[in-house]
Amino acid sequence: MHLLLFRRGKIPGAREWEFKEKVGKNYEQVLAQLNELLSELDLEIKKVTEPRSEEMTTEGGRASLEEARYFVALKGTLGVKEAKMIGWRIDNLAALSASVAYLVSKQGKAAREDLEKLLAQKFGRWKAITLVDIFLRTGYLEEDDAGTMSLGWRTRSEIDLRALMTKMAEAKV
Amino acid sequence: MTSTEKTKGSRTGLSSGRKELKEIIETCDSISERKFNPFFLDVKLGVETLRQYFPFWETFEDHCLDAHTINRLSEVVRLQNTQLKFQSSALYVDPEFVTRKVERMSEKKLAEVFLQSWHPVTELEQLTNGAVADALDYWNLLLPIEERWKRREYSQGNRPETTDSDTLTGLGIRGKEFGEQLIGLWNDLRQLYSVEKRPIDYWKFVKGASYQETVQRAYYVSFLVTYGYAKLQPDGDQMVLVPNDEPSEKTASGTVSFPIPIPRGS
Numbered sequence: 152m153h154l155l156l157f158r159r160g161k162i163p164g165a166r167e168w169e170f171k172e173k174v175g176k177n178y179e180q181v182l183a184q185l186n187e188l189l190s191e192l193d194l195e196i197k198k199v200t201e202p203r204s205e206e207m208t209t210e211g212g213r214a215s216l217e218e219a220r221y222f223v224a225l226k227g228t229l230g231v232k233e234a235k236m237i238g239w240r241i242d243n244l245a246a247l248s249a250s251v252a253y254l255v256s257k258q259g260k261a262a263r264e265d266l267e268k269l270l271a272q273k274f275g276r277w278k279a280i281t282l283v284d285i286f287l288r289t290g291y292l293e294e295d296d297a298g299t300m301s302l303g304w305r306t307r308s309e310i311d312l313r314a315l316m317t318k319m320a321e322a323k324v
Numbered sequence: 325m326t327s328t329e330k331t332k333g334s335r336t337g338l339s340s341g342r343k344e345l346k347e348i349i350e351t352c353d354s355i356s357e358r359k360f361n362p363f364f365l366d367v368k369l370g371v372e373t374l375r376q377y378f379p380f381w382e383t384f385e386d387h388c389l390d391a392h393t394i395n396r397l398s399e400v401v402r403l404q405n406t407q408l409k410f411q412s413s414a415l416y417v418d419p420e421f422v423t424r425k426v427e428r429m430s431e432k433k434l435a436e437v438f439l440q441s442w443h444p445v446t447e448l449e450q451l452t453n454g455a456v457a458d459a460l461d462y463w464n465l466l467l468p469i470e471e472r473w474k475r476r477e478y479s480q481g482n483r484p485e486t487t488d489s490d491t492l493t494g495l496g497i498r499g500k501e502f503g504e505q506l507i508g509l510w511n512d513l514r515q516l517y518s519v520e521k522r523p524i525d526y527w528k529f530v531k532g533a534s535y536q537e538t539v540q541r542a543y544y545v546s547f548l549v550t551y552g553y554a555k556l557q558p559d560g561d562q563m564v565l566v567p568n569d570e571p572s573e574k575t576a577s578g579t580v581s582f583p584i585p586i587p588r589g590s
Contacts, residue, residue: 158448163447164445165443197443223447224444224446227443228439228442229439235441240434241431244434244438244439245431247438248437251438252422253419253423253426254417255423258406261357262357262358269423273431297357299358308445309444310442312441314441316417322433
């Protein structure tokens with residue numbers, strides 16, 4: 152539980168090898184039991200692999216065991232009021248929604264300029280730049296040296312991309 | 325065909341071949357950077373081009389260029405394969421469709437859609453050795469509250485009063501339009517650059533007759549750099565200015581805010 156909840160590096164959660172080392176070989180059974188306990192609190196243990204974004208498919212790609220990471224995440228979802236209470240602004244959530252959906256539609260990668268242009272249409276140029284910086288800082292997006300944006304570790308861990316794209320397609324304007 | 329004509333033809337083929345291969349590499353790189361759709365490039369035509377020019381290659385560099393082009397083309401084939409896989413997956417949505425949706429959906433609706441698919445990670449914040457060391461350093465450097473209050477001097481300030489046009493001109497409130505001042509300084513910089521034929525030292529350029537003028541020139545130079553009229557570059561320990569012939573409207577990627585303190589003696 153300590154491994155899962157207390158942040159030790161830049162990213163919360165624990166890697167598979169850490170569990171093997173601290174809990175032992177049967178760590179998966181321990182995690183399954185813990186998951187049952189946590190589900191009563193509307194929490195769940197999530198295993199997230201780090202696939203290459205080019206290989207983004209519905210299965211989430213394959214990665215080696217060393218790359219797998221376990222987190223504790225909210226099992227259900229939050230309402231607008233709850234999201235506001237934990238410090239999120241509606242326009243920031245809307246921009247994050249648009250950014251992630253756009254990147255997914257571009258197979259997980261797009262030029263920063265294009266993303267900023269999309270956000271600028273709705274939020275204005277300066278705010279678009281600021282928002283992209285915020286999403287980069289919080290780990291929802293990543294940027295490489297060539298200015299290509301991709302989905303960050305936090306998006307892979309927290310967002311159900313299939314649900315997002317389905318809801319986006321179904322949403323009435 | 326005479327041997328001279330053959331050699332001439334070979335020369336033309338060599339130079340045009342190198343040019344075409346470089347163009348193919350550039351297109352492949354743009355595709356890798358997601359600027360174009362992977363199917364934008366006709367890979368078959370690219371391979372045929374390679375085959376066409378292969379007999380002309382003379383030097384080791386030519387063969388390296390050939391190999392590099394094959395490598396970039398294979399990357400495009402990989403991206404085409406990925407795109408086809410992606411299009412057949414449940415995550416595929418046309419980017420144009422997403423763009424239209426984002427444009428037309430309200431912010432609240434977008435946020436609601438996001439919240440229905442968002443399961444935030446839970447974690448507990450804690451103190452680390454590094455954070456405690458930082459806090460101790462900060463605490464040890466912090467002056468007592470009385471000392472910090474002493475540093476602040478308060479005054480009532482002057483009451484509003486009238487002034488003449490010379491004072492307003494001197495303060496830079498009245499006078500030439502901002503744009504005119506900026507263009508004037510840009511012209512000065514270009515002129516100096518054309519005379520010296522090398523980047524102009526930042527401090528040499530902003531230095532004015534008085535401290536006030538130096539600050540004013542530095543202020544305008546900051547706008548010259550921001551608006552793309554000039555570039556500010558490091559040159560060893562110094563900073564240098566290079567004027568652009570035309571103001572570039574596009575903001576360079578990786579642009580950073582860079583404060584430059586101006587010492588009183590300047």
